[in-house]
Amino acid sequence: MEQLERERARWFVWLPVAFGAGIAGYFSRSSEPSLLMAIALPAMASGLAAASRRAGFFFVLSLTLLTASLGFAVAKVRTEWTRAPVLTHELRRADVTGVVELIEPRPERGERLTLRVTDIRGLPASERPERIRVRVMVKREGLQPGDTVRLRASLRPPSMPALPGGYDFARTAWFQGLGATGYAIHAAEIVAQADAPGTLMRTARERIETLRQEIAERVRSAVPGETGAIAVSLITGERGAITEETNDAYRDSGIVHILSISGLHMVIMAGAVFLSVRVLLAAFPAIALRYATKKWAAAAALLAAGGYLLISGGSIPTIRAFLMIAIMLVAVMFDRQALAMRNVAISALLVLVVMPESLLDPGFQMSFAAVVSLIAAYETVRKRAEEQEHDGWFRRVAFFLGGIVLSTVIASCAVAPIGAYHFHRSQQYALLANLIAVPICNLIVMPAALFTLVLMPFGFEALPLAVMALGIDVMSDTARWVAALPGAVIHIPDISDVSFALMIAGGLWLTIWQTQWRALGLVAIGLGVLVAGGGERPDILVGRGGEMVAVRGPDGRLAATGSRSGNFELTRWLQHDGDGRAPRDVIRARVFRCDGVGCTAQVQGLRVAVARHPAAVTEDCKKADLLIAQPRLPFSCVAPLAVINRGAIRRDGTHAIYLSKEAGEERARVARIDTVASRRGDRPWTQRYDRAQRWSQGSAYSEAVRTTGRPDDDQ
DSSP, X not given: OHHHHHTGGGGGGGHHHHHHHHHHHHHTOSBOOOHHHHHHHHHHHHHHHHHTTTSTHHHHHHHHHHHHHHHHHHHHHHHHHTOOOOOOSOEEEEEEEEEEEEEEEOSSSSEEEEEEEEEETTSOGGGSOSEEEEEESSOOTTXXXXXXXXEEEEEEOOOOOSSTTSOOHHHHHHHHTOOEXXXXXXXXXXXXXXXXXXXXXXXXXXXXXXXXXXXXXXXXXXXXXXXXXXXXXXXXXXXXXXXXXXHHHHHHHTOGGGTSOOHHHHHHHHXXXXXXXXXXXXXXXXXXXXXXXXXXXXXXXXXXXXXXXHHTTOOHHHHHHHHHHHHHHHHHHTTOOSSOHHHHHHHHHHHHHHOGGGGGOHHHHHHHHHHHHHHHHHHHHHHHHXXXXXXXXXXXXXXXXXXXXXXXXXXXXXXXXXXXXXXXEEETTHHHHHHHHHHHIIIIIHHHHHHHHHXXXXXXXXXXXXXXXXXXXXXXXXXXXXXXXXXXXXXXXXXXXXXXXXXHHHHHHHHHOOSGGGGHHHHHHHHHHHTTSOOOOOSEEEOTTSSXXXXXXXXXXXXXXXXXXXXXXXXXXXXXXTOOOOHHHHHHSXXXXXXXXXXXXXXXXXXXXXXXXXXXXXXXXXXXXEEEESSOOOTTXXXXXXXXXXXXXXXXXXXXXXXXXXXXXXXXXXXXXXXXXXXXXXXXXXXXXOGGGOSOOTHHHHHHHHHHSSOOOOO
């Protein structure tokens, strides 16, 4: 308790950590808690805190529980607040009418539209999604945000994870208000221009989107091609026109963070305005000697950051960055220390209160992990730096470059576990790429972007955009060069939740505390690394719809059979497996033997059959140990150890089959079957079918196929 008392100044910093723990507890549940439960938990924790007010450590513990319970309650309220109809089944060639909210260009052709739906023919209003996202293959010239359009589109519910425990887009879509996604072959028909009056907020949003689109068009006209697409991304936050090859190069080189507006860009923009205003005001002694021009500059920088937030699209990472820089600038205006751990804690707490789902976002985790680590390192070396003299240009340059190297190393170490957990890869030369690209971004690209915005109303944006394009070309060349180096990327198998939690907890303990016991955080990080590898991997994977099936071959790697439509699922399976091969190479592996009606493979002594045609069902029912069947099965098909039919795959998503084989046994047995439905649980964003239509849910289905040999055919 004495050690804890010495760290009293840091207690406040743990508030967002405890609040986030409560949010994590909410999202980790397999069933949706009631609103009554969300209210009862803070009430009980408040009573515990009041009763233990003089109990020292127990009082601190009760306050922690109270904060965590508030996080749990806020997450529940946010879920109910964003509740909206979600499409429950696929609609083909649906006639859709809606108002354009967002237009996102695509690198190849067409555009992606986000529509506020006003009508879907044949769908009752109670089942109609409020907002949908549609990829339109043909671009409609002259389309503006706020226009009412009509199009014929194929719609489907937000997609399920590609494998059990994978990224759940449906959950993200729930909090974005998206009730369906889809595509349209023909261009949207403009029914009405954006002239009809609406609510003040809606009108303002449409005007801002129109302004963003006009800025993007002027940038693209001055800087065409890929360079222009990156310039648009850095100014307006629209990344849709950047090709996948360029994204991969930036990602594999470790500088993909430059492409999305985040804290780095917001700091440069606000910092440039802050410095410019201070220099300008210093030129007038009558003002500089009488007034606190530093505060004036901070206010101007705050306004500039707010304007940049509006034209950048207001994405979640940009909002986080704005909140952090805003709190720091307000601290300057009130004579407080700007770069302080307390300010970061306030920023994180505000983001989590408003958008608790951000806790699950890799961008949130990476941005705050990097900032917290950098501030902790800054606090550690600040006193030493103040004691040393930096006279002479050589020492100043060396100190500046050393700061870039040190900050890059610290930030890279801080975000490495998060990148490995979410993206299953590690960039080995990220330090090299950042040492080249970040100074160019700081000193050339972003200042040129600021001058572009200042001069664009006068029509003089061509010159700063030309300078910006030169800097972007150097960054892109750096990304491609570093990404092409041997061993630039290491693919990492799936990391368990326990391992990730240990590494995050250890990192927080190490960076937040200030006394010697902070070193215990290294112990937790080490334990997380020790238990990171060696996890259980599925031996057979069956994709949703049964088109893609993969088995683990004798070499321990996956081999697959299926069509190109299942490449997305196969790519995600390979990522979780830590396998860097392309899907086409996995399909070419000679493990499956296929003919015109199906495929077979041997896995640990078991015969796996994939029946794609009724002609294969009779033979496979007799000879197969594991049967994956798309056609309807006869009731006499009881010989296989497990049967997975098309109805179960479509209902419960990807199936992961785990085998076990004792020493001396020739054939393995089915240990368990895990499904996407069983891992997702019963949450608002998982309700895709009426309960009456579901004969089982996840784990019940797995138990049925394991014990009875085959489930009831529900087709």
